[in-house]
Amino acid sequence: xxxxxxxxxxxxxxxxxxxxxxxxxxxxxxxxxxxxxxxxxxxxxxxxxxxxxxxxxxxxxxxxxxxxxxxxxxxxxxxxxxxxxxxxxxxxxxxxxxxxxxxxxxxxxxxxxxxxxxxxxxxxxxxxxxxxxxxxxxxxxxxxxxxxxxxxxxxxxxxxxxxxxxxxxxxxxxxxxxxxxxxxxxxxxxxxxxxxxxxxxxxxxxxxxxxxxxxxxxxxxxxxxxxx
Numbered sequence: 532x533x534x535x536x537x538x539x540x541x542x543x544x545x546x547x548x549x550x551x552x553x554x555x556x557x558x559x560x561x562x563x564x565x566x567x568x569x570x571x572x573x574x575x576x577x578x579x580x581x582x583x584x585x586x587x588x589x590x591x592x593x594x595x596x597x598x599x600x601x602x603x604x605x606x607x608x609x610x611x612x613x614x615x616x617x618x619x620x621x622x623x624x625x626x627x628x629x630x631x632x633x634x635x636x637x638x639x640x641x642x643x644x645x646x647x648x649x650x651x652x653x654x655x656x657x658x659x660x661x662x663x664x665x666x667x668x669x670x671x672x673x674x675x676x677x678x679x680x681x682x683x684x685x686x687x688x689x690x691x692x693x694x695x696x697x698x699x700x701x702x703x704x705x706x707x708x709x710x711x712x713x714x715x716x717x718x719x720x721x722x723x724x725x726x727x728x729x730x731x732x733x734x735x736x737x738x739x740x741x742x743x744x745x746x747x748x749x750x751x752x753x754x755x756x757x758x759x
Contacts, residue, residue: 535595535620540570540588542581542608543599548626549573553599569593576601581611589617602627606636613640620757621645631673634736641736643758649729650679650716651743653751658715673740683714 539561543553554573561568569591572584585608588596596619598608605627612619627633628646652663652674662682666674687710692698695706710727711720719727733745735755742752 536592537566537595538569538591538593539566539595539597540572540584540591540593540619541568541597542570542572542574542584542588543597544576544578544601544604545573546576546601549576549599552625553597557597566595574604576604578604579607581608582615585611585615585617588619589615594619595621596623598622598624598627600624600627602630602633602636605633609637609640609644618758622758623647628736629677629741630675634739634741635673638739639759642738643755644736645733645744646735646741648676648732648734648741648743650676651732651734651741651749651751653743654717654749656713656715656717662715679716683716683719686714687719 539557541553541557541561543549543557550573553571558568558571560566570584570588570593572587574581574584581604596612598605600608605624609622609624612622622643623645624633625647628641628644629648633644634641650659652660659679662679663674666672666678687707690712691703691706691710694709695702697703708721708725711718713719716729721727732743732749734741735744735752737752737755743750744752744754
């Protein structure tokens, strides 16, 4: 287990994701596992200035900072944390830290930032490695986990079209709901709430790319701690 003072600062936007993750899930989990939420701040999705809430988190000695924000805000928050001379030991930036543009915009400041993920080309699913290689080869852009969900969604639809033998909406929807197969993201099977749940991993920016650091059984790198 890594050592922190268990003080947590939660910074989240007021969009749907931010309100659920930052406003509900993170505070509940912090309480459940004995962490102290010393700062909980919400901001508009177009906000660009975070100095006051960062100063508050620094003043209250939050070793752990949890952020839910889109990429432009995520980049600004990371830069402003550095400018404030604030050195939390753990920095998680959900949503905004996932795209390749986050790392490209920040360079060395991206190092050590954590973000949740659900796909990596190292996963043992047919086509995972090849999908990333094909995307980067054709676009000359770095790939991300979102190429996998988009690709898998298209494959699910194509399979459902074949199973339904029709483009009639009801028949097609029924066929999609009966999906039970493994795709590039892993097994896809919809439950009674129409969700196909994928396993979650934690990835971390290390030397200009993301590596899987948890769970250990699928890790492609070791956790960098504390945040540089």
